[in-house]
Amino acid sequence: xxxxxxxxxxxxxxxxxxxxxxxxPGKVGEPSTAVRVDGAVNAPRAFDVAALKKLVAHDTGxxxxxxxxxATVGKVDNFRGVRLTDVIDAAxxxxxxxxDARRMVVVARATDGYVVTFSWNELYxxxxxxxxxxxxxxxxxxxEPREGQLLLISGKDIQTGPRHVRQLSEIEIVRMx
Ligand SMILES: Nc1nc2c(c(=O)[nH]1)N[C@H]1C(S)=C(S)[C@@H](COP(=O)(O)O)O[C@H]1N2
Ligand SMILES: [Mo]
Numbered sequence: 001x002x003x004x005x006x007x008x009x010x011x012x013x014x015x016x017x018x019x020x021x022x023x024x025p026g027k028v029g030e031p032s033t034a035v036r037v038d039g040a041v042n043a044p045r046a047f048d049v050a051a052l053k054k055l056v057a058h059d060t061g062x063x064x065x066x067x068x069x070x071a072t073v074g075k076v077d078n079f080r081g082v083r084l085t086d087v088i089d090a091a092x093x094x095x096x097x098x099x100d101a102r103r104m105v106v107v108a109r110a111t112d113g114y115v116v117t118f119s120w121n122e123l124y125x126x127x128x129x130x131x132x133x134x135x136x137x138x139x140x141x142x143x144e145p146r147e148g149q150l151l152l153i154s155g156k157d158i159q160t161g162p163r164h165v166r167q168l169s170e171i172e173i174v175r176m177x
Contacts, residue, residue: 029112032148032167035087035134039173040104042092049136049149055082055090060131060155067161079153081135084108084171085123093120093173100175108152108163109170116152116163131155134168 034048057080065074088106095101104120123129132154136143143151148167157163 029110029114029148029167029169031145032111032150032169035150035168035171037087037091037171037173039107040094040175041088041173042094045091047087047090047134052082052087052134052136052150055086057081058083058130058133060133060135060153063153063155063160065161065164066159068159070159073161077139079133079135079151079155080137080140081133081150081153083130084118084132084134084152085129087134088123088171088173091173094175103176105174105176107170107172107174108165108168109172110165110167111148111169112167114165114167116165118154118163128154128156132163 034046034051036044036046038044060076060079063076063079064072065076067073084106093101093104101120101124106118106120106123108116108118118129118132123132132152135151135153136149138144138147143149146166148169150168152163152165152168154160154163
């Protein structure tokens with residue numbers, strides 16, 4: 001019995017370590033210079049800041065960066081960038097029928113392994129989606145080195161900290177079974 005408990009604990013140890021690895025602020029990954037759009041798309045492609053600036057720019061207006069703990073960790077007057085949906089549309093979600101879109105999950109990753117998710121419906125079919133930007137500018141200035149050249153922000157979230165993804169490097173479209 002005790003041996004079983006020990007073996008179970010040992011088996012779960014890596015799971016626990018992984019679950020906490022990307023939790024909490026303060027981690028800084030390799031500098032991100034571009035975001036790749038891949039997975040279930042028609043034409044995978046990568047955008048650097050210059051390529052993003054050719055799309056239609058949008059502004060979030062004031063955003064308090066609120067951590068999942070409830071603490072306000074930053075106050076921003078404006079993030080400027082392009083809509084995540086416009087970036088995804090440039091690659092084209094691979095849909096095999098009109099009922100396919102609802103299965104799609106949008107995964108945003110940073111160079112330090114930080115990951116957040118959106119659903120296709122959330123981005124394209126709720127007001128939240130309009131304020132999800134891939135941003136290169138905060139308060140009229142380029143982002144700080146620790147933020148990378150690109151970050152992702154979901155301006156209408158209640159807690160904006162979790163889906164404020166510094167060093168954004170990949171958007172993966174995943175078709176759920
Ligand atoms: N790449 C990356 N982005 C991240 C994190 C992280 O660990 N890695 N932490 C998040 C958390 S938990 C919060 S609250 C906010 C805090 O923003 P700040 O680190 O710029 O203060 O960033 C988020 N973005
Ligand atoms: Mo956080």
